[in-house]
Amino acid sequence: MFKHYFEQVHNVEIWPIISLSIFFVFFVGLLVYVLRIKKDHISHMSAMPLNEDDPENDLTSSR
Amino acid sequence: MELEHFKYDNKIVKYFAIATVVFGLVGMLVGLIIATQLFLPQLNLGIPYTTFGRIRPLHTNAVIFAFVGNAMFAGVYYSMQRLLKARMFSDMLSWIHFWGWQLIIVAAAITLPLGLTTSKEYAELEWPIDIAITLIWVVFGINMIGTILKRRERHMYVAIWFYIATFVTVAVLHVVNSFEIPVTAFKSYSWYAGVQDALVQWWYGHNAVAFFLTTPFLGLMYYYLPKAANRPVYSYKLSIIHFWSLIFIYIWAGPHHLLYTSLPNWAQSLGTVFSIMLIAPSWGGMLNGLLTLRGAWDRVREDPVLKFMVVAVTAYGMATLEGPLLSIKNVNAIAHFTDWIIAHVHVGGLGWNGFMTFGMLYWLIPKMWGTKLYSTKMANVHFWIGTLGIIVYALPLYTAGVVQSLMWKNFNAEGFLEYPNFLETVTQIVPMYMMRALGGLLYLSGAIIMVVNLVKTAKQGSFMAEEAAEAPALEKKKVVGGHWHSALERKPVIFTVLTLVAILIGGVIEMVPTFLIKSNIPTIESVKPYTPLELHGRDIYIREGCNNCHTQMVRPFRSETVRYKGEYSKAGEFVYDHPFLWGSKRTGPDLHRVGGAYNNVWHYNHMLDPTSTSPGSIMPPYPWLYENQIDPGLTAGKIKALRTVGVPYEEGYEDVANQDLKAQATEIVTDLKSFDVEIPETAEIVALIAYLQRLGTDIKAEPTANK
Numbered sequence: 001m002f003k004h005y006f007e008q009v010h011n012v013e014i015w016p017i018i019s020l021s022i023f024f025v026f027f028v029g030l031l032v033y034v035l036r037i038k039k040d041h042i043s044h045m046s047a048m049p050l051n052e053d054d055p056e057n058d059l060t061s062s063r
Numbered sequence: 064m065e066l067e068h069f070k071y072d073n074k075i076v077k078y079f080a081i082a083t084v085v086f087g088l089v090g091m092l093v094g095l096i097i098a099t100q101l102f103l104p105q106l107n108l109g110i111p112y113t114t115f116g117r118i119r120p121l122h123t124n125a126v127i128f129a130f131v132g133n134a135m136f137a138g139v140y141y142s143m144q145r146l147l148k149a150r151m152f153s154d155m156l157s158w159i160h161f162w163g164w165q166l167i168i169v170a171a172a173i174t175l176p177l178g179l180t181t182s183k184e185y186a187e188l189e190w191p192i193d194i195a196i197t198l199i200w201v202v203f204g205i206n207m208i209g210t211i212l213k214r215r216e217r218h219m220y221v222a223i224w225f226y227i228a229t230f231v232t233v234a235v236l237h238v239v240n241s242f243e244i245p246v247t248a249f250k251s252y253s254w255y256a257g258v259q260d261a262l263v264q265w266w267y268g269h270n271a272v273a274f275f276l277t278t279p280f281l282g283l284m285y286y287y288l289p290k291a292a293n294r295p296v297y298s299y300k301l302s303i304i305h306f307w308s309l310i311f312i313y314i315w316a317g318p319h320h321l322l323y324t325s326l327p328n329w330a331q332s333l334g335t336v337f338s339i340m341l342i343a344p345s346w347g348g349m350l351n352g353l354l355t356l357r358g359a360w361d362r363v364r365e366d367p368v369l370k371f372m373v374v375a376v377t378a379y380g381m382a383t384l385e386g387p388l389l390s391i392k393n394v395n396a397i398a399h400f401t402d403w404i405i406a407h408v409h410v411g412g413l414g415w416n417g418f419m420t421f422g423m424l425y426w427l428i429p430k431m432w433g434t435k436l437y438s439t440k441m442a443n444v445h446f447w448i449g450t451l452g453i454i455v456y457a458l459p460l461y462t463a464g465v466v467q468s469l470m471w472k473n474f475n476a477e478g479f480l481e482y483p484n485f486l487e488t489v490t491q492i493v494p495m496y497m498m499r500a501l502g503g504l505l506y507l508s509g510a511i512i513m514v515v516n517l518v519k520t521a522k523q524g525s526f527m528a529e530e531a532a533e534a535p536a537l538e539k540k541k542v543v544g545g546h547w548h549s550a551l552e553r554k555p556v557i558f559t560v561l562t563l564v565a566i567l568i569g570g571v572i573e574m575v576p577t578f579l580i581k582s583n584i585p586t587i588e589s590v591k592p593y594t595p596l597e598l599h600g601r602d603i604y605i606r607e608g609c610n611n612c613h614t615q616m617v618r619p620f621r622s623e624t625v626r627y628k629g630e631y632s633k634a635g636e637f638v639y640d641h642p643f644l645w646g647s648k649r650t651g652p653d654l655h656r657v658g659g660a661y662n663n664v665w666h667y668n669h670m671l672d673p674t675s676t677s678p679g680s681i682m683p684p685y686p687w688l689y690e691n692q693i694d695p696g697l698t699a700g701k702i703k704a705l706r707t708v709g710v711p712y713e714e715g716y717e718d719v720a721n722q723d724l725k726a727q728a729t730e731i732v733t734d735l736k737s738f739d740v741e742i743p744e745t746a747e748i749v750a751l752i753a754y755l756q757r758l759g760t761d762i763k764a765e766p767t768a769n770k
Contacts (some may be wrong), residue, residue, distance in 0.1 A: 019572070022568065026307075026311065027308070030303070030304060030307055030308070031304070033303075034300045034303050034304055035300075037300060037303075042299045042300060043295075044218070045218060045220060045221070045299050046289075046295035046296050046299040047295050048146060048216070048218075048220040049142075049145075049146065049220065049222075049285075049286050049289045049290050049295075050289060050290070050293065050294075050295060
C-alpha cells in the first residue's frame with residue numbers, strides 16, 4: 001500500500017535516500033562537533049546559570 | 064572593559080507568577096469538577112455552561128495555556144534576563160504580552176462555556192481569539208529576540224535555545240492549525256477536511272505537548288535545577304545533543320495519535336518510528352537533569368525545591384518512555400480511546416509541568432522577595448500530598464483504561480461480544496473515576512497549601528521590583544574561530560532560522576504527500592455533503608462538545624465492527640467534514656455508525672434523559688436542546704463558507720437550502736408525532752437527530768463503494 005501511494009510521485013526512489021542522508025549527516029555532524037568541543041568552553045557554558053549573581057545583589061546569601 | 068549598570072525587571076516575573084498561581088487553581092478546580100461529573104453528571108446543575116462537553120476544553124485550555132503558559136513566561140522572563148545579562152528588550156512589550164495573554168485567557172473562559180469552539184483539541188478557541196494569540200505570541204517573540212540581540216553575554220546558554228525553539232515552533236503550529244473560514248463573529252469551519260484536518264490537528268496537538276509543555280520546561284530545568292542544586296548541569300555536551308535531536312525528531316511523531324484510524328498507513332508508521340526514536344533524546348534530557356544532582360542527593364532530603372524538581376524530572380522520564388510505548392500499534396490498540404491516555408497525560412501534566420512549576424515558584428518567590436521560604440514544613444506537606452495525589456489520580460485510571468479496553472474486545476466462546484452493551488464497560492469503571500477525583504482533590508489541596516506558604520513568604524520579605532546588575536558590554540569586535548556550534552551560540556538569528564528548518568522538515572514530509580497525492584484519500588462516490596439541517600445539527604454537536612466523549616472512528620478491529628454494526632471508517636467518508644470529529648476518547652460509545660441504529664424517538668428520549676433509554680448512563684441530559692431554536696438565517700452563510708473550502712454545494716444552493724431544511728425537519732417531526740411527541744420543527748434537537756441519523760450511513764447505502 002505504501003508503495004502504491006508513492007509510485008505516483010516522480011522519482012520517488014530518491015526520497016528515502018535523501019531523508020536517510022539528512023539524518024545521517026545531521027547526527028554524525030552533531031556528534032563530531034560535540035566530541036571535539038573544547039573543555040574550557042563547555043565549563044564556561046555550563047557555569048552560566050551559577051555565575052550571574054553579583055555578590056552584592058545576592059540577598060539570600062546564595063543557596 | 065567598562066562595566067555597564069542596568070536593572071533586571073522582576074515586576075513582570077511577579078505578575079506572571081501570580082497569574083500562574085491564580086489560573087493554576089482555577090484550571091485544577093475545573094478539572095476536579097469535570098472529574099466528579101463523570102460519576103455525578105448532575106453536578107452540571109442542569110445548565111449548558113457547566114456541562115462536561117463544554118468545560119472539559121475549559122480545563123485543558125486553562126491548565127495548558129493559563130497555568131503552564133504563565134509559569135513558562137514567569138520562568139523565561141526571570142532566567143533570560145540573567146542568562147543574557149540584560150533587561151528585557153522593551154518593558155512595554157513585556158506588559159502588552161502579560162495583559163494580552165491574560166485577556167486571551169479570560170476570552171477563553173467566557174467563550175468555551177458558551178459553546179463557541181472549533182472542536183479541535185487544545186485549539187478550541189474561535190478565530191478572533193486565534194488572531195489575538197498570534198499577535199501576542201509575536202510580541203513575546205520580538206521581546207525575546209530583542210533581548211537576545213542586546214545581550215551582554217556572548218554565548219547563549221542551552222535554556223535560551225529551548226526558549227527560541229518554543230517560540231518558533233508554537234508560532235508555526237498555531238498558524239497552520241488555525242486556518243479556518245469564518246462564518247459568524249464566533250463561528251468558523253476548519254480549512255482542512257477529514258483525514259487532512261486530523262493530520263494537521265494532531266501534528267499540532269502532539270507538538271503543543273512538545274513545544275508548549277516540554278521544550279520551555281526543559282529550558283527551565285536547565286536553568287533552575289543547576290540553580291537550586293548550586294552545581295552546573297551534569298553534561299553540557301549532552302544538552303547540545305538533547306536539544307537538536309529533540310526538536311528534530313519530535314515534530315514527526317504527531318500521527319501516533321491516529322493509529323488504526325483512516326489516516327494513510329505510511330503516515331501512521333512514520334509516527335510510530337519517530338515516537339520510538341524520541342526515547343533517546345527524552346531520556347538523555349531526563350538523565351542530564353537527574354545526574355546534575357550527583358553528589359548532592361543529601362540536599363534533596365532537605366530542600367523542597369529539589370524534591371519537586373526530582374519528581375518532576377522523574378515524571379518526565381516516565382511519561383516519555385510511556386509515550387513511545389503507546390505509539391507501538393499493538394499497545395495503542397488497547398490504550399487508545401481509554402482512560403489510560405488520560406492517566407498518561409496527567410503523569411506529564413501533574414508530575415512534570417506541575418511539580419516543575421511548584422519547584423520553580425518555591426525558589427523564585429523567596430529570591431525576589433529577599434527572604435527565606437515561610438515554611439519548609441508546609442512545602443514538604445505540599446510535596447507529599449501532591450505526590451500522593453498524582454499516584455491516586457493515575458493508578459485507578461491506568462486500571463480503568465485496561466479494564467475497559469479488554470471488556471470492549473472480549474468475545475465469548477460462542478463468538479459474540481461478552482459485553483455488547485457499552486454501558487456495562489462504563490459502570491465497571493465508575494469506582495475508579497471516583498478514586499481519580501480524590502487524587503485530583505489531593506493535588507489541588509497541595510496547591511492551596513503552596514499558595515498560603517508563598518503569600519506568607521512574600522509578606523515577610525520585601526519585593527525588589529528592580530534588581531541592579533552590572534556587566535561589561537558585549538564587544539563589537541568580530542569573534543572568529545571556535546566550532547560551528549559555539550559560533551551558532553553567538554548568532555541568534557541564524558540559530559533561530561536553523562531551528563525553524565529543523566522543525567519544518569518533519570512537518571513538510573508528513574503533510575505534503577497527504578495533501579498532494581490524491582490516492583491517499585480514496586473518494587467514495589456515495590459520500591455526499593451534509594444537508595442544511597444536518598449542518599445545523601453538526602454545529603450543535605460541536606457546540607456541546609460531544610466529541611469530548613464520543614469518537615467517530617470505527618477502527619479496523621472485529622471487536623469494533625461487530626460492536627458498532629458496520630464497516631470500519633474509511634478515509635473517503637470524511638471528505639466533507641470541516642472540521643473532522645474523530646475524537647480521542649470514548650467515555651461513551653463510538654458514533655460513526657450510529658445513523659439508523661436507533662429510531663428518532665430513541666434519540667429524542669435519550670438526549671432528554673439518557674438514563675431513560677440507557678439505565679446507569681453517566682451522560683448528562685440536554686434539556687435546552689428542546690427549547691432552543693436553530694436560526695435558519697445562518698444556513699446560507701454556512702453553505703457559502705463550506706463551498707469556499709471545497710464542499711461541492713451547487714452555486715445558488717444557499718438560496719433554496721432552507722426549503723430542504725424545512726422538508727427534512729418536517730419528516731423527523733412527523734415521525735416523532737407518531738410516537739406522541741410534539742416538538743417544533745426548528746427545535747435544536749431535530750437538527751441534532753438529523754445529523755446523528757446521517758452519521759456513517761453514506762456507505763451503508765452503497766455497498767459497492769469504491770474502496
